[in-house]
Amino acid sequence: MIIGKIEDGIVLDHIKAGQGMRLYNILGLEKLDCEVALIQNAPSQKHGRKDILKIDKLIDLNIDAVGFVDPGITVNIIEGGKLAKRKHLELPTEIVDVIKCKNPRCITTIEQELPQVFRLTDAVNKVYRCKYCESKAK
């Protein structure tokens, strides 16, 4: 399978196999007007299999959202067809408007303009809790 080379854009590499579509949805990539490629189950030396996302545009990427999905993802910024920057991520301490609280009793269910804020409460087990009702992110 051949996916074209990017001139100016972003490559999200080392996404855990199966997480690519989730990240695509969380980042809202369907709203972009540029070319976006999701490669699933690509061979990986580290993980056996991995997903890759290629975005053919330098967008304002929500790094916290990427780190939340998987801090093992590598973010490659491509400029002029060359690797300009490579970012290694860590779990963000707070994420805003990345996921929604699923607790039906949470105040965010009736006040929809509230920002959806989740805080990292247990880095070892990757537990995020809603800032308002403290329910665990699912």
Added chain:
Amino acid sequence: MRHLIDIMDLSIEELDEMIAVAKDIIADPQAYSHKCAGKKLATLFFEPSTRTRLSFEAAMYELGGVVLGFSEANSSSAAKGESVSDTIRTVGCYADIIAMRHPKEGAPVAGIRRSTVPVINAGDGGHNHPTQTLTDLLTISREKNRLDGLTIGLCGDLKFGRTVHSLINAMSRYPDNKFILISPEELRIPEYLKYETMIKKNLEFVETDDLEAAMPQLDILYMTRVQRERFFNEQDYLRLKDSYILTPDKLENAKETLSILHPLPRVNEISVAVDDDPRAKYFEQVLNGKYIRMALILKLLEVA
């Protein structure tokens, strides 16, 4: 400016200070009867809770202040779709301090974002109810003269009972407390509380379903109600419900110094016959609720 949203917002020093002030109020209420003269407390009760509201109102009146507010959402602008944040900001123009009860969890966190006056969380759904925990702490402190080195039995619905969760969190900050968690299997404390608080903090605790076997060890017995709707089937409820009803015969092996607490309202989980036992402290607990709310209002209003 400080708010009280979660009991863990307060340091141990602040808790101790408030308990000391409450005890001072009890010793000499007259000395505090004008401390809040000219101040207004707004009680914003988006869902009815008569006893909590009355406790706050009595507390403010006894400090010489006045009270305004509403006692159900239908009579507030929330019925028109106003946000909690806007309601609090508006009421902050009229009152010096706000006590708020809301059915939605996290409402106070959303509400204080633009608040210009201190806000007290008077209960947000099944989430937090810090002034109940303050009440419990004052009661234990008055009964035992300490908050450490106690064996605390928590009995009944430990899964959904927010007062139980807050009390465990609060008492876990004092050294050498031991917890005996007495409940049916179905209503044990939530996993997150067990793993994120009790095990992480290395607390000494035991889970059991046998109230009578645990009884002789207890310094404090904190009762809560086992509700029918919490069970998956009727047989389990009928089989278990009597095990968690406190009767005089279940107290036969209890310490003479035991203190029995309950956040109230009680339905049938403590037999009325227990009320005459000198160890029953749940109505003293109600009174303590008023005194600790007085101490809290003074603290948040920064009235010396």
